[in-house]
Amino acid sequence: MSRSANPRTGLNHAYAMAYNSDYFLTSDKNLIKYRIPALLENAGFFKPETMPPEQFRDEISKKK
Numbered sequence: 001m002s003r004s005a006n007p008r009t010g011l012n013h014a015y016a017m018a019y020n021s022d023y024f025l026t027s028d029k030n031l032i033k034y035r036i037p038a039l040l041e042n043a044g045f046f047k048p049e050t051m052p053p054e055q056f057r058d059e060i061s062k063k064k
Contacts, residue, residue, distance in 0.1 A: 016048045024048040025056050 009028050016024040017036065026032065036047045051059075 013048075013050070017045050020046075021048045023056060024050045025053045026050060027052050 009026055009031065013024055013026070013031050013034075017040070024031070032050050032052070034047065034050070036045060
């Protein structure tokens with residue numbers, strides 16, 4: 001996992017992957033760009049849509 005300013009953020013991202021979350025909101029640019037290893041993808045894990053809260057708000061507004 002990439003280094004983040006707060007190690008708990010990375011851990012929360014891992015939980016989001018483990019529990020098949022659709023979205024993960026963070027301002028950590030490293031987590032936004034992070035790509036999961038092929039080994040995890042092959043095991044059935046995927047990276048949730050990772051974005052800053054502001055972008056999520058804007059995308060949700062468009063869907064209404």
